[in-house]
Amino acid sequence: MEVSRLIPAPADTIFAILTDPKGHVDIDASGMLLDAEGERVEQTGDRFLVHMDREALGDRPLGKYDVEVVITKLTPDEEIAWTVEGRLRPQVRHIYGYRLEPTEEGTLVTSYYDWSEIDEEWKQRLVFPVVPESALKSTLGILERTVRRRAAAAKA
Numbered sequence: 007m008e009v010s011r012l013i014p015a016p017a018d019t020i021f022a023i024l025t026d027p028k029g030h031v032d033i034d035a036s037g038m039l040l041d042a043e044g045e046r047v048e049q050t051g052d053r054f055l056v057h058m059d060r061e062a063l064g065d066r067p068l069g070k071y072d073v074e075v076v077i078t079k080l081t082p083d084e085e086i087a088w089t090v091e092g093r094l095r096p097q098v099r100h101i102y103g104y105r106l107e108p109t110e111e112g113t114l115v116t117s118y119y120d121w122s123e124i125d126e127e128w129k130q131r132l133v134f135p136v137v138p139e140s141a142l143k144s145t146l147g148i149l150e151r152t153v154r155r156r157a158a159a160a161k162a
Contacts, residue, residue: 007119007139011146014112015153017083023152024086024104027054030075032152035144036137040070047086052077056090079103087118099123100136115149117142 013020023029027042037059044054053074060068071092078101079087087103100121107114119137 007142008116009118009139009142009146010114010116011143011150012109012112012114013146013150013153015150015157017106017108017113019153019157020106020113020115020149021083021086023149023156025080027056027075029152030056033145033148035148036141042075047077047080050077050080052080099125115146117146 023033025047027044027046031039031042040057040059042054042056045052047054053076056073056075057070058068058073059070061070073090073092075088076091077086077088079085083106085103085105087101089099089101100119101123103118103120105116105118107116119142121136
């Protein structure tokens, strides 16, 4: 699944939010991300902790739990992707990511969610996509708002 939005800002400004663990929480439209801990990610293999609450989706009574975000792809100002590792075994192996393409008007940001490589056990137990397309679209709107607010704060 992919959704795109033109954000009137340079790619490096947007990428700074996407590589900040707390930036993920700031822009999340699913309501599942409560907080994050860790340093800004800089390369494939970097990790950070996210405190989650699945109750926001209302689909599974998992309550509050923690997962590790594991960066699977990172090309500065162009693309970032990650999978989520938690206490469940085998790991689900779904991938989330963003691709950034500079344009004359700003940056075309594409959010994607790929569950094509999930473990067979999870294909039978879970319904995909877990996060609906509407949440990906909403997250891009929140990303644009976050970029605008941070730019305004930097000018002040």
